[in-house]
Every structure is written in C-alpha cells, then in structure tokens.
Amino acid sequence: MRGRGRGRGTAIAGALLCGALVLGCGQPEAARGGGGPGGGGGGGDAGKRTPEDEAAARAAFLAVYPVFMHPRCLNCHPAGDVPLQGDDGRLHAQNVKRGSKGKGKYALKCGACHQDANLPGANMPPGNPSWHLPPPEMRMVFQGLTARELADQLKDPKRNGGKTLEQLVHHVSEDPLVLWGWNPGDGRAPPPLAHAEFVARFKEWVEKGAASPE
Ligand code: HEC
Ligand code: HEC
Numbered sequence: 001m002r003g004r005g006r007g008r009g010t011a012i013a014g015a016l017l018c019g020a021l022v023l024g025c026g027q028p029e030a031a032r033g034g035g036g037p038g039g040g041g042g043g044g045d046a047g048k049r050t051p052e053d054e055a056a057a058r059a060a061f062l063a064v065y066p067v068f069m070h071p072r073c074l075n076c077h078p079a080g081d082v083p084l085q086g087d088d089g090r091l092h093a094q095n096v097k098r099g100s101k102g103k104g105k106y107a108l109k110c111g112a113c114h115q116d117a118n119l120p121g122a123n124m125p126p127g128n129p130s131w132h133l134p135p136p137e138m139r140m141v142f143q144g145l146t147a148r149e150l151a152d153q154l155k156d157p158k159r160n161g162g163k164t165l166e167q168l169v170h171h172v173s174e175d176p177l178v179l180w181g182w183n184p185g186d187g188r189a190p191p192p193l194a195h196a197e198f199v200a201r202f203k204e205w206v207e208k209g210a211a212s213p214e
Contacts, residue, residue: 049209057208063193063201065147065213070191072181076133077142083133084143087189102133118185126185128176134161151205151212165206173199 067073075084081098082091099105104112114131118124134140138161142150153159154168163171172178182195191198 053208054211057205057211058213060201060205060208061151061211062147062213064198064205065150067181067191067193067198068142068150070181072184072188072191073178074142076177077140078133079141079143081136089143098133098136098139100136102135104132118183120186122187124185126180126188128180130176147213151210155210155212165210169199169203169206172202 068077071084071087071089074089075086078084078089080091083096083098084090085092094108096108096110097105099109104110110131110133113125115125115127116129117127119127138159140153140159140161145153155165157163160168179195182190184190193201
C-alpha cells in the first residue's frame, strides 16, 4: 500500500510516468518546481500503477539503498553536524563542523584542506571544487535511516532541497559530489554498485512510481 507515500511525490512520479510511458496524464503542472502550491491531494495517478510496478519500484530502491548507506555517501550525509571519515565512519578529525553553510566553521573551512581534486596518497584529503556538507537548514541526513525512511525523505521536497523526482535523477546522474564517490582517491573503495547501474535502478524506482519499501 502507498501508506505514508506523499501526495506530491506520487503526483510527480505520475507525471514523470506520463512522459516516459503512455499512461494518461493527470496534472502535469504538479510536476513543476517541487514547491507548487496546494501540494497535497495528488495521488490521482496512483491507481494507474499496477502492484507489479510498485513491487518493482520497491525492489529498485532496495538495490540502490546500499549505495546511499556506503561511507562514500554517508560520510557527507551524517546525522550530526560533523562529517564522517573512512570506511568506519568515524567523526572527522580536527573538530571539523558543518557550519552555517555546510562549508565548515572559522578557520576549519572544508576548502582549507580539501582541494579541487583528490590529493594523491593514503589519508590525504579527497577533493572537489564544491566539497561541503548540506547546510544546517536542509541537512539531508542519510545516516541511520531505514530504506523506507530514506525513500520517504528523498520524495519530500521539504527535506530534499526542493527537488522534483526528475531533478533527483539528474542529481544522482551528474552531481560532481555524487560522481566523486566513484573516483574517491587512493585507499578508498567506491560504493557497491557501478555508477551506471545505480542510476539505472534509481531511474527505475522513479519511473515505476517511487514507492517506499515496507
Ligand atoms: C584540517 C583539514 C581539513 C578540514 C578543515 C576538513 N577536512 Fe575533511 N578530511 C581531511 C583529511 C586529511 C581527510 C582524509 C582522512 C583520511 O582519509 O584518513 C578528510 C576526509 C574527509 C571525508 C571522508 C571521505 C571518505 O569518504 O572517507 C569527508 C566526508 C570530509 N573530509 C568532509 C569534510 C567537510 C565537509 C569539511 C568542511 C565542513 C572538511 N572535511 C574539512 C582534512 C580536512
Ligand atoms: C563532499 C560531500 C558529499 C558527498 C561525498 C556526497 N554528497 Fe550528496 N550532497 C552533498 C551536498 C552538499 C548536498 C546538497 C547540495 C545539493 O543538493 O546539490 C547533497 C545532496 C544530495 C542529494 C539530494 C537531495 C537529498 O534528498 O539528499 C542526493 C540524492 C545525494 N546528495 C546523494 C549522494 C550520493 C548517492 C552520494 C555518494 C555516491 C553522495 N551524495 C555523496 C554532499 C555530498
């Protein structure tokens, strides 16, 4: 059952489906700009999805979940205000903190150590021009979430940075910090799925209606 599935997420997913397949389209405007007024209601398209679609969506989400939970992703999506390090997810050394913009506090700005690219050698700072955590008002926590909780959060524009599901697909396909996970520098393992496979399964989750796992 859709249960806690969010009306807007459902509507968005439905609209995406309309584009991708030939299912009748409810309200395409519901798909625009994650922050549309009214929001609620929605769900009109849910009935057009078969139980098979829902099951496939759930399975697809369960396939991508270990990537989100992998240290290469989790370390920047912590439950607290300190980034995590290494495969054991220990708290970041040197008292580094999220800070008001996710870029660190005082002298310990991320960019003071993290350069535009990975520095070679074990235990050297990984790098990317926009290396930072999500900001405190939109923390996008992955750590500690069950698959269901994570799916619910990802579908919620109030908690995902105002993104539509389509924008989320784009994010996991092209965002440089996501891509960094598969080019993490010396001594760090990439997430368990190849990036292309991760994107394919994530897309499948969205196209089949983005149901949350039980
Ligand atoms: C004083 C230097 C310094 C500052 C400031 C700093 N880092 Fe780091 N960071 C490092 C070093 C060095 C490593 C590599 C540690 C290792 O591999 O043992 C690291 C590793 C990390 C990792 C782990 C990557 C992984 O997957 O293992 C994350 C995440 C991270 N830093 C995030 C941040 C964020 C976000 C900020 C700013 C809020 C920040 N760091 C500020 C030096 C710093
Ligand atoms: C260096 C830190 C860093 C790393 C590493 C990182 N992220 Fe993020 N992530 C962020 C920041 C900052 C944002 C918010 C900015 C934005 O939306 O572009 C974000 C946003 C996201 C979002 C969008 C919205 C939401 O609801 O969470 C997703 C999805 C995401 N990251 C997935 C991943 C995945 C998957 C990986 C690993 C392959 C990963 N991230 C690795 C910093 C990071």
